[in-house]
Amino acid sequence: MKVLFLKEMDRSAKDILVKNGIQVIVSHSRSEADYVREIQRDQVDGIFCRTEEVTPAMMGASARLKVIAKQGVGLDNIDVPYATNNGIQVVYAPGGNANSVAEHTIFLMLACARRFNYVDGIFRAGNAEVRYTLHDTFELKGMTLGLLGCGRIGQLVAQKAARGFGMNVIGYDPYLKQDALDAAITLKKRKEEVLRESDFISLHMPSTPQTRGTVGAADFALMKPTASFINAARGDVVVEKDLILALQSGRILGAGVDVYAHEPIGPDHALLKMPQVIATPHTAATTEQSVKKCCSMAAQGIVEVLTGQKISFPANHPKMVS
Ligand SMILES: NC(=O)C1=CN([C@@H]2O[C@H](COP(=O)(O)OP(=O)(O)OC[C@H]3O[C@@H](n4cnc5c(N)ncnc54)[C@H](OP(=O)(O)O)[C@@H]3O)[C@@H](O)[C@H]2O)C=CC1
Numbered sequence: 001m002k003v004l005f006l007k008e009m010d011r012s013a014k015d016i017l018v019k020n021g022i023q024v025i026v027s028h029s030r031s032e033a034d035y036v037r038e039i040q041r042d043q044v045d046g047i048f049c050r051t052e053e054v055t056p057a058m059m060g061a062s063a064r065l066k067v068i069a070k071q072g073v074g075l076d077n078i079d080v081p082y083a084t085n086n087g088i089q090v091v092y093a094p095g096g097n098a099n100s101v102a103e104h105t106i107f108l109m110l111a112c113a114r115r116f117n118y119v120d121g122i123f124r125a126g127n128a129e130v131r132y133t134l135h136d137t138f139e140l141k142g143m144t145l146g147l148l149g150c151g152r153i154g155q156l157v158a159q160k161a162a163r164g165f166g167m168n169v170i171g172y173d174p175y176l177k178q179d180a181l182d183a184a185i186t187l188k189k190r191k192e193e194v195l196r197e198s199d200f201i202s203l204h205m206p207s208t209p210q211t212r213g214t215v216g217a218a219d220f221a222l223m224k225p226t227a228s229f230i231n232a233a234r235g236d237v238v239v240e241k242d243l244i245l246a247l248q249s250g251r252i253l254g255a256g257v258d259v260y261a262h263e264p265i266g267p268d269h270a271l272l273k274m275p276q277v278i279a280t281p282h283t284a285a286t287t288e289q290s291v292k293k294c295c296s297m298a299a300q301g302i303v304e305v306l307t308g309q310k311i312s313f314p315a316n317h318p319k320m321v322s
């Protein structure tokens, strides 16, 4: 049995697979055509990905393909309907990176509240007296955080924000009920209520055909002009040009952004040009703990599909789609 890693993965993934008699091939391809050639040549049983696209052409290139594994949570880079229709299982790592992303979200909020880019830039440029001219910085305590999407990550953010920082947390999630949620969150029936009442809006919903492009100018228009927008979920859920305009026009105060409509972005991207934007290059889940956990969970999923053996532990269990 052979599994193709679309990029190099953490050692933990390879160790689990090799221990279970599965050969690992690490790809050096960067284009769909090259991946297809490799998959065709090696007739692999599995594909292991991070955020690389896994397309029907790639899945169709090996008659032996039984499993796609994702080191992470968002499955928007995998054509799941194609996999399902062709009997290919998709395994992933729900919750595996939730704490890292929740901590990163808090970091983005704090950095916005303290105008970190501005202060850091001016300090490095030689002005250590910026405290005398600094304005518009504030504590998180007492502020209202509005979550759009209250799943695993949203609920962890809520716990940290409410219990760690004394924030009020409200949320919108059309698929969850109040009694299924962490007590830190007060669920609102309408997204508009959350947008109007919050000092921070933080996005934690997946990118799906239903959510793509659903946060735009009308939503930014409802936010307080003193509010900041945080996105460590997916860039294409937001109409990025509307976010840029809302920031450039001062319609909203700032933003903390980890994900973009088209990744990777270059140094000339408008979001990187604004001091009121704290930007990271999709690193919210990039911690040692999260990478190891997600790699192990996804690798366990591959072993279960390819060998039929159950090796998982309840708290660290991969989820199968299709
Ligand atoms: N920046 C990064 O590195 C990372 C980003 N992510 C992103 O974060 C997303 C959330 O992750 P996680 O919390 O673990 O996932 P979960 O599935 O646990 O939570 C997502 C929640 O959003 C809900 N939801 C779906 N559509 C909407 C909507 N229109 N409005 C409000 N809520 C909605 C979902 O409902 P339902 O389940 O019923 O669809 C679910 O309750 C991932 O899908 C991924 O894209 C995740 C990890 C790392």
Ligand SMILES: O=C(O)C(=O)CO
Pocket (backbone or CB within 6 Å): 051, 071, 072, 073, 074, 075, 097, 282, 285
């Ligand atoms: O888990 C995910 O969805 C990620 O974006 C990891 O980088």
